[in-house]
Amino acid sequence: MKVAKFGGSSVASAEQLRKVANIIMDDSDRRVIVVSAPGKRSKEDTKVTDLLIALGEAYKSGNDYELQLKLVLERFKSITDELGISDQVTTEIRQDVESVFSSNYSDALKLDAIKAIGEDSLAKVLSDYLISLGLEATYLNPKDAGIFVSDEPGSAQILEESYEHLYKLRERKEIVVIPGFFGYTKDGKLVTFSRGGSDITGSIVAAGVDADLYENFTDVDSVYCVNPNIVENPKEITSLTYKEMRELSYAGFSVFHDEALIPAFKASIPVCIKNTNNPHGLGTIIVAKKETSENPVVGIASDSGFLSLYVSKYLMNRELGFGRKLLNILEDEGISFEHTPSGIDDLSVIIRESQLTPTKEEIVIRRIKEELDPDTVNIERGLALIMIVGEGMNSTIGIAEKATRAFTHANVNLEMINQGSSEVSLMFGIKAEGVNAAVKALYQEFFE
Ligand SMILES: Nc1ncnc2c1ncn2[C@@H]1O[C@H](COP(=O)(O)OP(=O)(O)O)[C@@H](O)[C@H]1O
Numbered sequence: 001m002k003v004a005k006f007g008g009s010s011v012a013s014a015e016q017l018r019k020v021a022n023i024i025m026d027d028s029d030r031r032v033i034v035v036s037a038p039g040k041r042s043k044e045d046t047k048v049t050d051l052l053i054a055l056g057e058a059y060k061s062g063n064d065y066e067l068q069l070k071l072v073l074e075r076f077k078s079i080t081d082e083l084g085i086s087d088q089v090t091t092e093i094r095q096d097v098e099s100v101f102s103s104n105y106s107d108a109l110k111l112d113a114i115k116a117i118g119e120d121s122l123a124k125v126l127s128d129y130l131i132s133l134g135l136e137a138t139y140l141n142p143k144d145a146g147i148f149v150s151d152e153p154g155s156a157q158i159l160e161e162s163y164e165h166l167y168k169l170r171e172r173k174e175i176v177v178i179p180g181f182f183g184y185t186k187d188g189k190l191v192t193f194s195r196g197g198s199d200i201t202g203s204i205v206a207a208g209v210d211a212d213l214y215e216n217f218t219d220v221d222s223v224y225c226v227n228p229n230i231v232e233n234p235k236e237i238t239s240l241t242y243k244e245m246r247e248l249s250y251a252g253f254s255v256f257h258d259e260a261l262i263p264a265f266k267a268s269i270p271v272c273i274k275n276t277n278n279p280h281g282l283g284t285i286i287v288a289k290k291e292t293s294e295n296p297v298v299g300i301a302s303d304s305g306f307l308s309l310y311v312s313k314y315l316m317n318r319e320l321g322f323g324r325k326l327l328n329i330l331e332d333e334g335i336s337f338e339h340t341p342s343g344i345d346d347l348s349v350i351i352r353e354s355q356l357t358p359t360k361e362e363i364v365i366r367r368i369k370e371e372l373d374p375d376t377v378n379i380e381r382g383l384a385l386i387m388i389v390g391e392g393m394n395s396t397i398g399i400a401e402k403a404t405r406a407f408t409h410a411n412v413n414l415e416m417i418n419q420g421s422s423e424v425s426l427m428f429g430i431k432a433e434g435v436n437a438a439v440k441a442l443y444q445e446f447f448e
């Protein structure tokens with residue numbers, strides 16, 4: 001049995017959904033299907049999830065949301081009309097929106113319920129379409145599938161018992177279409193995963209049904225060794241380990257959600273990234289162990305939008321509990337951090353810029369000054385992180401030398417270097433404006 005997840009780009013239009021149906025019909029093992037909401041049809045287009053978020057925000061600010069709702073309804077109507085199936089889903093969307101807004105849920109839960117409408121409606125559309133083609137198919141709501149999650153709006157975590165419920169799906173004879181991106185708390189509240197979270201649903205379902213393979217269909221032939229939006233025609237990666245892919249996704253390979261590997265990894269389900277527009281291509285396979293390759297580096301990922309909170313204090317190394325107190329302040333303010341490179345008398349905390357609003361920044365700086373009495377505390381925004389990843393790196397000499405040579409060629413100053421404890425990755429912090437030049441130079445150094 002295979003679980004196939006189709007991303008936003010794969011379900012963006014009727015034309016794409018026809019390809020999806022062909023892929024499902026092509027292999028009778030593809031019995032459980034997980035779908036995203038319709039994504040972008042072109043670079044300028046807007047994802048349905050973003051339209052729904054705009055709708056939710058309009059409601060929250062007390063504005064009229066008819067325009068945003070109209071855009072969502074039009075997207076679905078154009079799909080159902082072109083596929084020649086009923087447009088009943090548009091009536092259901094209108095009813096869903098009204099029932100969410102008239103509920104007594106918190107704003108955060110209302111927004112999650114609105115966001116989920118994209119996936120939920122598309123799953124209904126796809127199952128109707130498969131039935132219209134003569135297949136036995138059914139839409140299955142995540143609650144009925146048994147996908148139970150923690151009560152953390154916008155960043156739910158799966159509850160372990162879900163896997164047992166999902167295992168029962170093996171008994172189904174028909175093709176089951178499950179909307180991705182959300183689950184339900186034990187007391188019945190709808191909560192979404194973080195953005196891009198349909199990948200997570202796919203992985204959870206694959207682990208739950210103990211699938212032979214989790215196929216993740218997207219709009220590229222494979223995972224490339226660098227982001228194809230930075231380097232033209234980069235080399236394809238044929239196989240990766242879970243560890244490598246997790247590091248690369250976390251560091252910016254947006255093709256697969258970084259949290260989506262854990263369920264598949266724990267259940268030893270191989271993951272294959274494939275292209276809906278070229279389904280017979282080999283794609284990229286992600287497994288626990290792979291044959292050693294000549295190149296110890298498999299990929300170079302990058303992401304911007306980070307800041308460094310720098311704190312220095314003479315004799316910090318001897319002050320018991322300094323790091324704990326600093327991180328406690330962040331925890332109190334609900335700020336998560338990414339890395340903590342340190343020196344003898346100084347410590348930097350790397351944080352996503354979106355985590356530290358100006359108000360929170362003021363509180364954090366004031367508390368650090370009052371509670372830790374540092375010599376210096378400052379914040380540097382506009383940073384990018386670049387991660388070089390490969391399981392073979394820990395036994396190879398000279399990786400850092402090659403990397404720093406590339407930064408020199410690109411004329412990019414290094415703000416920070418950090419070797420992950422697992423030695424599977426090497427991370428560099430630079431100013432965001434240099435990121436593309438640096439990635440191109442690194443690609444040349446390691447892959448050309
Ligand atoms: N290293 C990479 N390899 C392949 N694609 C990448 C990589 N880094 C970023 N991407 C981007 O990820 C996109 C696919 O992810 P996404 O847009 O989330 O797809 P989907 O719509 O299927 O969910 C690609 O179109 C590509 O622009």
Ligand SMILES: N[C@@H](CC(=O)OP(=O)(O)O)C(=O)O
Pocket residue numbers: 006007008009036037039047049050118180181194195196197198199
């Ligand atoms: N539609 C949701 C979830 C998702 O996974 O989408 P996509 O498959 O388009 O990345 C989002 O945009 O976040």
